[in-house]
Amino acid sequence: MRIINSDFSYSAHLSDQLKPSTLPEFAFIGRSNVGKSSLINSLLNRKNLAQTSKKPGKTRAINIYDVVCYDNNNKKEKLHFADLPGYGFARVSRKKQFNWKELMEDYIKFRNNLSGFVIIVDIRHSLTKKDVDAINWIYSFGTPFIIAATKRDKLKKSKIKSITKNLKSEINPINPQRLITFSAKTNFGKGKILNWIDSNI
Numbered sequence: 001m002r003i004i005n006s007d008f009s010y011s012a013h014l015s016d017q018l019k020p021s022t023l024p025e026f027a028f029i030g031r032s033n034v035g036k037s038s039l040i041n042s043l044l045n046r047k048n049l050a051q052t053s054k055k056p057g058k059t060r061a062i063n064i065y066d067v068v069c070y071d072n073n074n075k076k077e078k079l080h081f082a083d084l085p086g087y088g089f090a091r092v093s094r095k096k097q098f099n100w101k102e103l104m105e106d107y108i109k110f111r112n113n114l115s116g117f118v119i120i121v122d123i124r125h126s127l128t129k130k131d132v133d134a135i136n137w138i139y140s141f142g143t144p145f146i147i148a149a150t151k152r153d154k155l156k157k158s159k160i161k162s163i164t165k166n167l168k169s170e171i172n173p174i175n176p177q178r179l180i181t182f183s184a185k186t187n188f189g190k191g192k193i194l195n196w197i198d199s200n201i
């Protein structure tokens with residue numbers, strides 16, 4: 001698919017702030033600071049549309065983006081991307097963490113136009129318990145998803161194969177085919193992620 005245009009639409013701090021939409025929506029989820037916003041910017045060919053930060057916990061709400069593209073059949077499509085707040089951010093209060101869970105639960109249950117999740121993990125580390133919980137949770141709802149292992153550029157070339165194999169075996173019970181290695185710095189894997197989105201519109 002080919003992105004024509006993208007724009008920030010709005011932020012939702014509570015689930016009832018989400019505006020009903022019939023456009024296919026793709027959500028990006030992962031632990032704080034893993035690179036969700038950077039991945040979105042890369043897919044959309046934008047430098048700083050989704051705000052990135054060195055400090056974890058930058059994205060505290062669901063940020064909705066409007067995307068216009070040509071799909072692989074050259075048909076013009078309108079979509080939404082949703083940048084979801086990261087999980088596992090220690091410096092928010094218990095109350096906020098609770099709200100995060102509630103917001104996510106409402107999102108996955110009631111967002112009728114949700115077409116798929118891109119779950120983002122850090123290629124340098126084994127899956128955290130929270131990653132596994134998120135993957136199982138999304139799997140249990142039957143929503144299509146892929147797992148993007150990001151920051152590939154930070155690995156030595158000689159390590160990439162074995163590390164990818166290990167990560168695949170960690171997600172093996174779920175579906176290893178769904179792992180795509182990615183880098184927001186080099187754009188490696190970008191085409192594969194866009195093709196997956198295309199096939200799930």
Ligand SMILES: Nc1nc2c(ncn2[C@@H]2O[C@H](COP(=O)(O)OP(=O)(O)OP(=O)(O)O)[C@@H](O)[C@H]2O)c(=O)[nH]1
Nearest residue numbers: 032033034035036037038052053057058059086184
């Ligand atoms: N080298 C490298 N750095 C990356 C990559 N992706 C993200 N980063 C860096 O990682 C940091 C966090 O990136 P963000 O995109 O803000 O992460 P996020 O998941 O949106 O973070 P929160 O919104 O705070 O949860 C930033 O300093 C990015 O520049 C990548 O593929 N390679």
Ligand SMILES: [Mg+2]
Nearest residue numbers: 036037058059
């Ligand atoms: Mg972010």
